[in-house]
Amino acid sequence: MNKQKYTMKLVFSDHPVPSSMTKSIFLAGPSPRDKNVIDWRHEAVSYLSSASINYDGTIFIPIPEGRFHGTDHDSSTWTYDNQISWECECRHVADLIVFWIPRYIDEGMAGFTTNILLITTLIIFILTHLRSGFRYVTSDITDVFIDIDPILDELDDVIASNSILSPDLLALCSKALLCGSVILPDEMKDELTAHQYETYVVQIALYRLKSNEISRKLKQLPLKPQDSERGFLRDMFAVTSRERNAEYVVTATEFYSEVQFYKNSDDIMKLCEWKVYRSTPPLDYQNFEDFEKMKVVAYYYLEKSQSKDDKATYLFGRTNVEDEEHVFLVNYGEKPGPDIDGYYQMKLLLIKDLQSLKGLPVLARIIRNRENGINTAIVSGFTRRIQDHLEIEGDNDILYDDDIVMQYDTKTKQKKDNLDL
Structure with missing residues (x-):
């Protein structure tokens, strides 16, 4: 195959990554296993160099140059480890990552490897753009949204056909929610x-309402994806705390159905879980393996508490991994979260709690005894709440006269109220 001359600069996986560039695109997607099959990127490059586009930036092509031109590549300049490192670096610096996933299984273009790339790219996007938990709009607000209606239509088709959700559609759902x-x-x-x-505020509210439809339809799936049988990725964001001199990454999982908080007990059920990782600044994770190396320090939950004779009560709480203490931060009563903008209001609470050295005021805390199965709950009285409000340091081991202490035996299901400990 003859080499063509283009206005842009083509950088292949056996080339060094340029030290400087004005703009760049990474062409992600499956590559032909057979060198006799013409790579789809030829058509993409021709389109980008056409008179109507005339792209003059850098194009990252994740295959060796010889393979792109239909010849054997120099094995002395290419190894699998170098390929992975090259792709990670180029995706990290690229201004735009473009995917084409044909799913031509018979032609060796199924794109299964691309599934991993798609999820990894989503993680990089999140860590890059959501350092404060929320992305600030700096231009036309519609530029940051994606069209949800086609996603909802595809979900309806999956539900109606009683089929399994594809990894690509699941990743697209997560991005739309994000x-x-x-x-x-x-x-x-x-x-x-x-x-x-005011128009922008309304547009954000409407988008969030429509994105909640994605969550609702995902919970209606008759067959759950194998890699996410319990729940789906609802959100992922980074939080910086100057008071704690710490960087955190948070992943939010919304469960398809209620999940037990304690094994073999339906008294407390989880609806949504935020998993908090602590990292060493600065956050610069380029792949999923690096992300998994971070230390988990806490979990936040939207949970439902209900004993046999009581009505369900919905709470927002946190579990510290180090001491396994569980605290309740907000009591929503009989409603599963805030009435308006529910998920995002809880997300703001989580961010505030992580950023503050002391954390948000605590309504109640649960101390769990694994040996005898007895959970002790201390509900903060007026004295403790005033101290928290005034940011007065207190000792959690001290009980005030207006604190309420309760015990619950997870083995016998017996509850004792208003104990004097």
Whole structure:
């Protein structure tokens, strides 16, 4: 195959990564296993170099140059480890990552390896753009949203056909949910008219309402994806705490159905779980393996508490991994979360709790005794709540007269109220 001359610079996986560039695109997707099959990237490059586009930046092509041109590549300059390192570095610096996944299984273009790349790219996008938990809008708000209607239509088809959700559609659902994490910076009030600002606020609210439909339909799936049988990725974001001098990455999993908080006990059930990883600054994780190396320090939950004769109560709480203490931060009563913007209000609470050295005021804490199966709950009285409000340091081991102490035996299901310990 003859080499063509293009206006852009083509960088192959057996080339060094340029030290400087003005703009760049990474062409992600399956590569032909047979050198006699013409790589789809030829057509992509021709399109980008056409008169209507005339792209003059850098194109990252994740195969050796010889393979791209239909010849044998120099094995002395290419190894599998170098290929992986090259792809990670190029995806990290690329301005745009473009996927084409044909699913031509008979032609050796199934794109199964691309599934891993797609998820890894989503993680990189999240860690890059959501350092404060929410992405600030700096231009037209519609640029940060993606069209949800086609996703909902595809989910309806999956549900109607009683089939399994594809990894690609699941990743697209997660990205659509992630796009709801946008926030308007205060300075935009000065740059926009009152009507424009209010319009943006409404657009964000409407997008979030529609994205909640994705969550609802995912829970209706008759067959759950094998890699996420319990729940799906609802969100992923980074949080920086100056008071704690710490960086965190948080993954949120929304469960398809209620999950037991304690094994063999339905008294407390989890609806959503936020898993908190602590990292050494700066956050610069380029692949999933690096991400998994971070230390898990806490879990947050939206949970439902219900004994046999009581009504269900929904709470937002945190479990510290080090001492396994569980605390409740918000009591939503009989409603499963805030009435308006529920998920994002809980996300804001989590961010505030992580950023503060002391954390949010605690409504109650549970001390679990694994040996005898007895959980002791201490509900904060007025004295403790006032101390928290005034940010007065207190000793959690001290009980005040207006604190309420309860015990629950997980083995016998017996509950004792208003104990004097």
